[in-house]
Amino acid sequence: MRDYEGPIEFFQFKLAQEGITREECDMRNWVGCTYRELQGIVDDAIAKKRERENACNQDCEGRAD
Numbered sequence: 001m002r003d004y005e006g007p008i009e010f011f012q013f014k015l016a017q018e019g020i021t022r023e024e025c026d027m028r029n030w031v032g033c034t035y036r037e038l039q040g041i042v043d044d045a046i047a048k049k050r051e052r053e054n055a056c057n058q059d060c061e062g063r064a065d
Contacts, residue, residue, distance in 0.1 A: 004035045011038050018046045
């Protein structure tokens with residue numbers, strides 16, 4: 001497989017759309033990966049953010065009772 005040769009900002013933008021900042025996940029750290037690997041990193045970061053948000057929401061709902 002070949003390394004991804006396109007703009008890494010493509011993946012950074014996907015993260016930003018989900019509210020993930022460059023400070024939280026800087027895609028420049030992953031230069032040299034394939035497209036599939038980079039997409040996997042993005043998907044994982046988004047999934048982890050959603051898990052944290054869901055856990056926080058459930059915790060907050062539990063406190064309201």
